[in-house]
Amino acid sequence: MIDRYTTVRMRNIWSMKNRWNLFLDVELAYLEALEEDKIATPGQAKKIKDLVTIDPDRIAALEQTLRHDVIAFLTHVEEQAGEATRFLHYGLTSSDVLDTVFALQLKQATAYILEEMSNLTDALDELAQRHKKTPIAGRTHGMHAEATSFGLVVLSWRESVIRSHNRLIAAANDIATGKLSGAVGNLAFGDPQRERRVLERLGLRPEPVASQIVARDRHAALFVSMAMAGSVLDNIATNIRHLQRTEVGEVYEPFGSGQRGSSAMPHKKNPVLCENVTGQARLLRSYALAALENVPLWHERDISHSSVERVIGPDATSALEFACKRLCGVIKGLTVNEDAMAKNLEHSGGIIHSEGVLLALVRSGMRRQDAYALVQRCALKAMSGEGSFIENLKSDADIKLRLSDEEIDQCFSIKEHLRWTDDLYARRSKITA
Amino acid sequence: MIDRYTTVRMRNIWSMKNRWNLFLDVELAYLEALEEDKIATPGQAKKIKDLVTIDPDRIAALEQTLRHDVIAFLTHVEEQAGEATRFLHYGLTSSDVLDTVFALQLKQATAYILEEMSNLTDALDELAQRHKKTPIAGRTHGMHAEATSFGLVVLSWRESVIRSHNRLIAAANDIATGKLSGAVGNLAFGDPQRERRVLERLGLRPEPVASQIVARDRHAALFVSMAMAGSVLDNIATNIRHLQRTEVGEVYEPFGSGQRGSSAMPHKKNPVLCENVTGQARLLRSYALAALENVPLWHERDISHSSVERVIGPDATSALEFACKRLCGVIKGLTVNEDAMAKNLEHSGGIIHSEGVLLALVRSGMRRQDAYALVQRCALKAMSGEGSFIENLKSDADIKLRLSDEEIDQCFSIKEHLRWTDDLYARRSKITA
Amino acid sequence: MIDRYTTVRMRNIWSMKNRWNLFLDVELAYLEALEEDKIATPGQAKKIKDLVTIDPDRIAALEQTLRHDVIAFLTHVEEQAGEATRFLHYGLTSSDVLDTVFALQLKQATAYILEEMSNLTDALDELAQRHKKTPIAGRTHGMHAEATSFGLVVLSWRESVIRSHNRLIAAANDIATGKLSGAVGNLAFGDPQRERRVLERLGLRPEPVASQIVARDRHAALFVSMAMAGSVLDNIATNIRHLQRTEVGEVYEPFGSGQRGSSAMPHKKNPVLCENVTGQARLLRSYALAALENVPLWHERDISHSSVERVIGPDATSALEFACKRLCGVIKGLTVNEDAMAKNLEHSGGIIHSEGVLLALVRSGMRRQDAYALVQRCALKAMSGEGSFIENLKSDADIKLRLSDEEIDQCFSIKEHLRWTDDLYARRSKITA
């Protein structure tokens, strides 16, 4: 989580101050429940809340000796609230609080990401609406394939973001799981009703059958869903980078006035924002891997997952929030050069319409493989500079037998390619709230 | 997909023969729809079905020249059915068939995996029921923590398998998506109603807004869910390996009569089945990674994902099916040594009950941190060989002031630790059909 | 290791037949040494060699009962050679043979890869020599940067292949390590001199201090070096794909006569060979990961690495050999369109020379930041369609004060950009034998 790629609100979630305050929230919520259950004397939780101010530095200093951060936290609270803390942490183990707090942090972080992803979806929708009928060369393998509309391209990006959004919601739901079931998860010194009550107040569900910890496949599910989301953003970013390249020049990501693209070459305007999204996606994929390795732990738990999560919890969530935000900015500020799209479409002298001709020949009664060979011959000739594709077709003796010049001309209509656009727009998915 | 780790039925799914037959199914389903829509003459599909027998070797031979497997397939069909094939593949692109067939294969493969996962869940449930009240040392960090029941341990494994099952169902649903929308996904030579109709007959849904292909984040979702499932199995396998190790000896995986554990050491009975599951999980994690890298493609598609999927499609599904099956066999045949569990529980002279004593002191009015220091002192003494833990407690002057010998004895009851077991069993999840 | 992406020779290395024959080689080499050391009666190894023919199916059948492949192999040999096998495997453990054989297979596989990599280096060298002075637009971020030569681009690819080659040699050396030191590596029933002698005859070195197995970081070193090599090939393939895209059209990978690029679009010639290399690289990266996870094992070994290696040993080596071979074919058959390169260079009306103008202004006495602003102004104007870059410069009042038209013209010389080409060619690395 480096400043360059982190929002303030995300940084706040992962600050030590916020973490220890959430610790206090969880411990006090549990203490209140102990008071309700007549195990602790009433009023202690309130007293502690009044007396304690979290000082992360003091906790860090205590940890130097105690070598255990939760105990350092508890000591810090006891230093301030004394006798009132007697039943604090009663029957709990560190992981009860650690995992419950981590769930709260991840829940909040995921909510921010979903917000940005929702903004991105909106921006894509708007861009898709604007360019519903803007013709563009569809490309496969980087080569012109058939004509399509830029709006449809953007709409397919939007679909992929919505799928990512939905997967993230499912994973966020999976991880909204705390536990307060003690050292080995059997509630030896607890009570299932109390556990459920406290967690519900915190907006979480209990782990039905816990070990010492919340099972780590839940966390893996979140991190892999973030990696998938990152890869989807990467796909969009990669394609904008393609469309911006000098020879294509169909779109441009925003370039600020006063901005400089290169220290050496004053003419440069580079798709650096999108390239950055590609980079974040690599990080997100790598974090997912570490999260997957965290799943198999020893017996009721070992702590090997902890150092991993201290790093990837903040790093993955901030990378994804940042990437969504950045890409959203690109989409909103995207310059679309319709002229370049139109010009590129003509690039290859209409060979982009080869399938239309092929199918017209089939309709005329020719076998597909024969028709294919005919059309390929005319196209490859044109591509090697010999005549234009349409001329080659019209002057081909075999084709002449089947198709009139008018019929050939009809195969070259882009409008025909876009005739289902409205139907496809009608098929687009809704974002889940 | 090597024989050693593949079932016959899984091998069949991924055979070239099955693949080409599914190709034929998809092409013919589409041709029938073209006939219904009055584009093709009625009866062609039926004619082709009657005339054509798939010969994978012939297709492979044709591909040598054509350098395109789908065209080789089409040529092979035309060789046998001639004129009837004129409208075969009409308006389709290779990926329409490729991706639709791949979806059918993945759907079938996933169904097999879900079946094995369901068997595994049942086996775990049975084992958990049998050992609901079997005491075992709960362990964290590989060190004795507190007593729990072996059944609860197994039940937590079962929960993780059910979560994996549910994630796999979601991913299988995600991937049950075909497309028949042509070269760049805009149905230039197709029809959205026809696409939906044909796919529904095949048990699939259309990609709402496709590029040339079904979006690869759907496939990534499947492969990462398999990696998560593999990691969950790895967790179970790892823990069985721990419980079997010589010094623990609490469970043993099945060892066949006639089986030999080592070429050098005749006494060896090793948990090789579980170690194998651990290995498969590594493979599954690695395949997920390649699937994630497949998400960002160029424009309407590039074909870089294809070679990856030809490998990981078969390899990942067969690895996971195999791992489920193998682990299920281990669970069903597991030897549980209750005596060893009981003996190990006594290993450390009752220090496993230290939290009980700590909380008793807290209840007696002592502050937590003070109580902790007292109990730690008695425990560490015992662990370094000075007295037993319970004796140290009873002879400690500070503790004597607070707790009677009877009160201390009460802290050493395992039964008390297991008092919520029934409630926890009642919380366990149901498997989704 | 699927047929599609595997050479015959590589398939042979990894066949069960070859594996068991190598087993026999290792066992007999050791038995001969036992005979030399007067532990076994002379002549037994010879006798076994004469009597035994490996039948992989019989070994597989034996393994069904014995559940141990090495013991199945030994039983198979004993079935044929009877009494002569008494001292076969004497003092050895399965892993002695397994790891030694695996080293031999990897060594051979790596030799094939190095051969292909060497061919690729030669092909790149030849291509680089041919285009030493062919001007091409240097591109950063997909945007035109400054002119360079295509030969230099290819030469930088060649450098990266040589680095990969050298890393692979180092890793191959690392892995050329066997062991014959018994069940826990301490030669309890062996002899260090004998171990060294036998391994040397097989072309290997002993693991200096082994556990039961050769340490798995050696294997990881090989698999990660293959992942690096794959990524380097991916880089080259990716760039050829870029240069071939319709709007660039500067190079084309070979396209066979009779080849078909698309089932729908007869005009298509796609860079599918290069895309395939990109796919193989993804697989190679993923295999490296599994190999890294194989490094931490339990005590003197657990067998979790084994199933991983049975898969990635063949799969990674064949993927890399195949990718090298395929890319080499592309390089050898590459069509280079110098006209397109020249035409693209002019694409942006000379803005590619902006740095030259900037530096001329600096030399004329202007501060860099001021000069930058001036040149950027003229370039951005030209890029938005307002005048050509050179005209804008010549008509700019501030620039006029500093540079004459002739001096501006001199900044637009491509030849100047390539003046160090020979020196750079002289710096190129040699391939290590």
Added chain:
Amino acid sequence: MIDRYTTVRMRNIWSMKNRWNLFLDVELAYLEALEEDKIATPGQAKKIKDLVTIDPDRIAALEQTLRHDVIAFLTHVEEQAGEATRFLHYGLTSSDVLDTVFALQLKQATAYILEEMSNLTDALDELAQRHKKTPIAGRTHGMHAEATSFGLVVLSWRESVIRSHNRLIAAANDIATGKLSGAVGNLAFGDPQRERRVLERLGLRPEPVASQIVARDRHAALFVSMAMAGSVLDNIATNIRHLQRTEVGEVYEPFGSGQRGSSAMPHKKNPVLCENVTGQARLLRSYALAALENVPLWHERDISHSSVERVIGPDATSALEFACKRLCGVIKGLTVNEDAMAKNLEHSGGIIHSEGVLLALVRSGMRRQDAYALVQRCALKAMSGEGSFIENLKSDADIKLRLSDEEIDQCFSIKEHLRWTDDLYARRSKITA
């Protein structure tokens, strides 16, 4: 790079302050060379050095407008040194400085890691020397195999660290590569001799044939070598964790006075330091992956690698330095319980000697497979509680025919197993300076 797992010196390397100061060093070294080469007026570099103090905050503020960090840096320098900066960055591109500085940072970071790795090697050597003859149960699959010495176990760990050290040296050498060859690497405005001269002064070599940047396979080589090193440390840590587990109890990592192992259970002393090393290894493996994905870039470069490296440069180097240091502390402070080792060796009543008996039977003239069956029978009986292994052997009618009681007793000598220990110690590798 979070405080918890970062040393001060490593944090300093990666501070923005250090980074910008290194930028200045590189720019001034180049300017001095320009002065020597009579391109810039003498004395400018000296003047700038005197006038400029780096203020990272000011640079950050400038970057807000300029959106380019290197230009912000140059502007910052110009603000302070004015006219003297005219030839600063002359003919260079940002990446010349960025990559050269990154190489310097990585070189320094790697030197720190190598230092810690060397300390770790020494600590392992000392531990190995101390326990050269301390008997311990060799274990495979977590099951007792044969006796060995703890020193040999440690020595095998040491070997793996030395291999990691050597690989890291090779990678550090690979990465000690800068470039000053301009926007597309062809030295359009530079000079190969000047490039080499400047880089040599900085302790680096030039990239022989660069694109805009130093090739990223060099960086990948460093990150994967760190992942391998991390995995090797993970292996050692994992095995210490095993040896410390309650039922084994053979070693203990240091536990500070005042330290607390658990917030719930006062008796806990957990191998948390080693578990932390395991966690760091997961991170290191994941970073390697991102580095591998950085290798294929577009044309002369795209900037997608940059955000990845800003994160993993600091994070990976600090994780590895930290893990080495932490593990070194564990090794130095390790408590070795020789009594527990001896006691565990007896655990299984001598079945650990089964191979010795097997081979004695072979020497007596019995066939291996027959001998194996006999010994297995006696061992499995003992393991299921029927008699002790040695008694079973002595009372077995078939064995009696072959071996006397004395001969059987001789098979149970641990000393015999350790007879080659000195020879194996003599084989141990030397650390490369």
